[in-house]
Amino acid sequence: RRLSVSAPRMIVRSHLPWPLRWAVGAIAFGFSAALALWAFEFGREIAGLDHGAKEELAQLRAEVSRLRTDYAQARQVSDTAQSLLRAEKTAQDSLAQQLRQLESDKQSLQADLGFFERLLPSSGSGLQVRGAQAESRAPGQLRFQMLVVQGGKNAPEFVGRYELVLSGLLDGRAWTQPASQQSLSVRQVARVESMIDHPAAAVIKAVQVRLIDAQGATRATQTLKL
Numbered sequence: 001r002r003l004s005v006s007a008p009r010m011i012v013r014s015h016l017p018w019p020l021r022w023a024v025g026a027i028a029f030g031f032s033a034a035l036a037l038w039a040f041e042f043g044r045e046i047a048g049l050d051h052g053a054k055e056e057l058a059q060l061r062a063e064v065s066r067l068r069t070d071y072a073q074a075r076q077v078s079d080t081a082q083s084l085l086r087a088e089k090t091a092q093d094s095l096a097q098q099l100r101q102l103e104s105d106k107q108s109l110q111a112d113l114g115f116f117e118r119l120l121p122s123s124g125s126g127l128q129v130r131g132a133q134a135e136s137r138a139p140g141q142l143r144f145q146m147l148v149v150q151g152g153k154n155a156p157e158f159v160g161r162y163e164l165v166l167s168g169l170l171d172g173r174a175w176t177q178p179a180s181q182q183s184l185s186v187r188q189v190a191r192v193e194s195m196i197d198h199p200a201a202a203v204i205k206a207v208q209v210r211l212i213d214a215q216g217a218t219r220a221t222q223t224l225k226l
Contacts, residue, residue, distance in 0.1 A: 126151060127158055127186070127211055129222040134207045140200035142166070144207060145193040146222075148186050158186040160213040166198055168205035168226075175202055184211065 132146040150158055163179035177198055184192065198204065204226050211220040 127219045129209055129211065129220050132207070132209060132222055132224045134204075134224055134226060136204070137195070140198055142196040142198060142204060142207070143193070144196055144209075145191070146209060148184065148190045148192060148211065148220075150186050150188055155188075158184070158211075158213065158219070160184055160211065160219070162192065163210045163212060164194065164196060165208040165210075166196065166202075166204055166206075167208070169203045170199060170201060177202075179210075 128149045128151060130147040130149050132144070134142055134144045137143045144164060148158075148162075160183075161181050162184045163181050165179045166177040168175055180194075180196060182192075182194060184190065196207075206223055206225050208223045209221065210218050213219050
Protein backbone atom coordinates (compact mmCIF):
# COMPACT_ATOMS: atom_id res chain seq x y z
CA ARG A 1 0.00 0.00 0.00
CA ARG A 2 2.85 2.37 0.72
CA LEU A 3 4.50 1.73 -2.66
CA SER A 4 3.86 4.04 -5.48
CA VAL A 5 3.03 3.34 -9.10
CA SER A 6 6.73 3.36 -10.01
CA ALA A 7 7.56 0.57 -7.53
CA PRO A 8 8.83 -2.91 -8.95
CA ARG A 9 6.32 -5.48 -10.09
CA MET A 10 5.49 -8.33 -7.70
CA ILE A 11 4.03 -11.83 -8.22
CA VAL A 12 2.10 -13.51 -5.44
CA ARG A 13 2.23 -17.32 -5.41
CA SER A 14 0.84 -19.93 -3.02
CA HIS A 15 3.51 -21.61 -0.94
CA LEU A 16 3.84 -25.52 -1.19
CA PRO A 17 6.36 -27.59 0.78
CA TRP A 18 9.19 -29.12 -1.39
CA PRO A 19 8.39 -32.80 -0.49
CA LEU A 20 4.90 -32.28 -1.78
CA ARG A 21 6.30 -30.80 -4.92
CA TRP A 22 8.54 -33.83 -5.48
CA ALA A 23 5.65 -36.24 -4.89
CA VAL A 24 3.49 -34.46 -7.42
CA GLY A 25 6.33 -34.51 -9.96
CA ALA A 26 6.92 -38.24 -9.40
CA ILE A 27 3.27 -39.03 -9.86
CA ALA A 28 3.15 -37.05 -13.06
CA PHE A 29 6.30 -38.72 -14.38
CA GLY A 30 5.02 -42.22 -13.49
CA PHE A 31 1.73 -41.58 -15.21
CA SER A 32 3.52 -40.35 -18.33
CA ALA A 33 5.81 -43.44 -18.37
CA ALA A 34 2.89 -45.84 -17.93
CA LEU A 35 1.03 -44.11 -20.72
CA ALA A 36 4.09 -44.38 -23.01
CA LEU A 37 4.61 -48.08 -22.21
CA TRP A 38 0.94 -48.82 -22.86
CA ALA A 39 1.19 -47.01 -26.19
CA PHE A 40 4.31 -48.99 -27.13
CA GLU A 41 2.78 -52.36 -26.24
CA PHE A 42 -0.43 -51.48 -27.98
CA GLY A 43 1.52 -50.51 -31.10
CA ARG A 44 3.46 -53.79 -31.05
CA GLU A 45 0.26 -55.80 -30.71
CA ILE A 46 -1.34 -53.90 -33.57
CA ALA A 47 1.75 -54.47 -35.76
CA GLY A 48 1.84 -58.20 -34.89
CA LEU A 49 5.43 -58.09 -33.56
CA ASP A 50 4.64 -59.54 -30.16
CA HIS A 51 2.72 -62.48 -31.65
CA GLY A 52 5.66 -63.46 -33.89
CA ALA A 53 8.10 -63.25 -30.98
CA LYS A 54 5.95 -65.54 -28.89
CA GLU A 55 5.73 -68.11 -31.68
CA GLU A 56 9.50 -67.93 -32.24
CA LEU A 57 10.12 -68.36 -28.51
CA ALA A 58 7.83 -71.41 -28.45
CA GLN A 59 9.68 -72.90 -31.44
CA LEU A 60 13.03 -72.28 -29.77
CA ARG A 61 11.84 -73.96 -26.59
CA ALA A 62 10.59 -76.97 -28.59
CA GLU A 63 13.93 -77.15 -30.44
CA VAL A 64 15.85 -77.06 -27.16
CA SER A 65 13.66 -79.85 -25.78
CA ARG A 66 14.25 -81.95 -28.92
CA LEU A 67 18.01 -81.38 -28.78
CA ARG A 68 18.06 -82.43 -25.14
CA THR A 69 16.19 -85.63 -26.01
CA ASP A 70 18.59 -86.35 -28.90
CA TYR A 71 21.58 -85.71 -26.65
CA ALA A 72 20.26 -88.09 -24.01
CA GLN A 73 19.71 -90.80 -26.64
CA ALA A 74 23.17 -90.25 -28.13
CA ARG A 75 24.74 -90.40 -24.66
CA GLN A 76 22.93 -93.67 -23.97
CA VAL A 77 24.15 -95.13 -27.27
CA SER A 78 27.71 -93.98 -26.49
CA ASP A 79 27.62 -95.57 -23.03
CA THR A 80 26.33 -98.82 -24.53
CA ALA A 81 29.05 -98.79 -27.19
CA GLN A 82 31.74 -98.19 -24.56
CA SER A 83 30.43 -101.09 -22.49
CA LEU A 84 30.49 -103.35 -25.55
CA LEU A 85 34.04 -102.24 -26.38
CA ARG A 86 35.21 -102.99 -22.84
CA ALA A 87 33.58 -106.42 -22.95
CA GLU A 88 35.14 -107.12 -26.35
CA LYS A 89 38.59 -106.05 -25.12
CA THR A 90 38.26 -108.32 -22.09
CA ALA A 91 37.26 -111.21 -24.35
CA GLN A 92 40.21 -110.49 -26.66
CA ASP A 93 42.63 -110.44 -23.72
CA SER A 94 41.22 -113.75 -22.49
CA LEU A 95 41.51 -115.29 -25.96
CA ALA A 96 45.09 -114.01 -26.29
CA GLN A 97 46.00 -115.56 -22.94
CA GLN A 98 44.41 -118.86 -23.97
CA LEU A 99 46.29 -118.71 -27.29
CA ARG A 100 49.61 -118.20 -25.48
CA GLN A 101 48.83 -121.14 -23.23
CA LEU A 102 47.94 -123.29 -26.24
CA GLU A 103 51.18 -122.29 -27.94
CA SER A 104 53.12 -123.28 -24.83
CA ASP A 105 51.29 -126.62 -24.67
CA LYS A 106 51.93 -127.13 -28.38
CA GLN A 107 55.66 -126.54 -27.96
CA SER A 108 55.76 -128.93 -25.02
CA LEU A 109 53.90 -131.59 -27.00
CA GLN A 110 56.19 -131.07 -29.97
CA ALA A 111 59.21 -131.51 -27.72
CA ASP A 112 57.75 -134.72 -26.32
CA LEU A 113 56.89 -135.93 -29.82
CA GLY A 114 60.40 -135.18 -31.03
CA PHE A 115 61.78 -137.01 -28.02
CA PHE A 116 59.80 -140.15 -28.75
CA GLU A 117 60.32 -139.92 -32.51
CA ARG A 118 64.06 -140.14 -31.97
CA LEU A 119 63.62 -143.43 -30.18
CA LEU A 120 64.37 -146.52 -32.15
CA PRO A 121 62.51 -149.74 -31.53
CA SER A 122 64.15 -151.65 -28.73
CA SER A 123 65.98 -154.79 -29.80
CA GLY A 124 67.50 -157.49 -27.64
CA SER A 125 67.27 -157.77 -23.90
CA GLY A 126 68.75 -155.95 -20.98
CA LEU A 127 68.76 -152.37 -19.83
CA GLN A 128 69.12 -149.69 -22.52
CA VAL A 129 69.33 -145.89 -22.65
CA ARG A 130 67.27 -144.43 -25.51
CA GLY A 131 66.78 -140.92 -26.85
CA ALA A 132 69.07 -139.05 -24.45
CA GLN A 133 69.11 -135.27 -25.01
CA ALA A 134 70.29 -132.20 -23.15
CA GLU A 135 69.73 -128.48 -23.59
CA SER A 136 70.78 -125.35 -21.73
CA ARG A 137 67.87 -123.57 -20.08
CA ALA A 138 69.76 -120.83 -18.23
CA PRO A 139 73.38 -119.92 -17.48
CA GLY A 140 74.73 -122.61 -15.16
CA GLN A 141 71.80 -124.99 -15.71
CA LEU A 142 71.34 -127.95 -18.08
CA ARG A 143 68.14 -129.89 -18.71
CA PHE A 144 68.68 -133.60 -19.38
CA GLN A 145 66.15 -136.27 -20.32
CA MET A 146 66.27 -139.87 -21.50
CA LEU A 147 64.20 -143.02 -21.81
CA VAL A 148 65.34 -146.16 -20.02
CA VAL A 149 64.04 -149.38 -21.59
CA GLN A 150 64.37 -152.89 -20.19
CA GLY A 151 64.01 -155.41 -22.99
CA GLY A 152 63.13 -159.08 -22.78
CA LYS A 153 60.14 -160.97 -21.46
CA ASN A 154 59.52 -161.31 -17.75
CA ALA A 155 62.60 -159.22 -16.95
CA PRO A 156 62.97 -158.46 -13.26
CA GLU A 157 62.54 -154.88 -12.13
CA PHE A 158 65.72 -152.87 -12.20
CA VAL A 159 66.46 -151.03 -8.98
CA GLY A 160 69.56 -148.87 -8.80
CA ARG A 161 70.68 -145.39 -9.80
CA TYR A 162 71.86 -143.34 -12.74
CA GLU A 163 74.88 -141.04 -12.82
CA LEU A 164 75.45 -138.01 -15.02
CA VAL A 165 78.95 -136.68 -15.75
CA LEU A 166 79.50 -133.37 -17.54
CA SER A 167 82.65 -132.59 -19.49
CA GLY A 168 83.83 -129.63 -21.50
CA LEU A 169 85.90 -126.47 -21.11
CA LEU A 170 86.22 -124.03 -18.23
CA ASP A 171 88.43 -120.97 -18.59
CA GLY A 172 89.94 -122.53 -21.72
CA ARG A 173 90.93 -125.75 -19.95
CA ALA A 174 89.50 -129.25 -19.98
CA TRP A 175 86.87 -129.62 -17.29
CA THR A 176 84.84 -132.48 -15.84
CA GLN A 177 82.10 -132.25 -13.24
CA PRO A 178 81.86 -135.15 -10.78
CA ALA A 179 78.94 -137.48 -11.30
CA SER A 180 75.54 -136.54 -9.88
CA GLN A 181 73.52 -139.56 -8.75
CA GLN A 182 69.78 -140.18 -8.71
CA SER A 183 67.85 -143.29 -7.75
CA LEU A 184 66.11 -145.20 -10.53
CA SER A 185 63.68 -148.11 -10.79
CA VAL A 186 62.52 -149.55 -14.12
CA ARG A 187 60.23 -152.44 -14.90
CA GLN A 188 59.79 -151.91 -18.64
CA VAL A 189 60.02 -148.21 -19.59
CA ALA A 190 60.86 -145.14 -17.52
CA ARG A 191 61.25 -141.57 -18.61
CA VAL A 192 63.94 -139.66 -16.72
CA GLU A 193 64.29 -135.87 -16.57
CA SER A 194 66.82 -133.95 -14.50
CA MET A 195 68.17 -130.41 -14.07
CA ILE A 196 71.93 -130.27 -13.67
CA ASP A 197 73.70 -127.26 -12.16
CA HIS A 198 77.19 -126.36 -13.35
CA PRO A 199 79.50 -123.31 -13.41
CA ALA A 200 77.99 -120.61 -15.58
CA ALA A 201 81.29 -120.07 -17.41
CA ALA A 202 81.65 -123.75 -18.33
CA VAL A 203 81.16 -124.80 -21.97
CA ILE A 204 79.50 -128.24 -21.95
CA LYS A 205 80.77 -130.57 -24.68
CA ALA A 206 79.38 -133.94 -23.58
CA VAL A 207 77.10 -135.62 -21.05
CA GLN A 208 77.75 -139.21 -20.01
CA VAL A 209 75.02 -141.28 -18.37
CA ARG A 210 75.62 -144.55 -16.56
CA LEU A 211 73.04 -146.97 -15.16
CA ILE A 212 74.31 -148.75 -12.05
CA ASP A 213 72.47 -151.52 -10.22
CA ALA A 214 72.19 -152.07 -6.48
CA GLN A 215 75.43 -154.11 -6.41
CA GLY A 216 77.38 -151.24 -8.04
CA ALA A 217 77.72 -152.85 -11.47
CA THR A 218 77.36 -150.67 -14.56
CA ARG A 219 74.44 -152.03 -16.59
CA ALA A 220 74.33 -149.45 -19.41
CA THR A 221 76.17 -146.34 -20.49
CA GLN A 222 75.80 -143.68 -23.16
CA THR A 223 77.66 -140.47 -24.00
CA LEU A 224 75.76 -137.57 -25.53
CA LYS A 225 77.79 -135.08 -27.57
CA LEU A 226 76.63 -131.44 -27.53
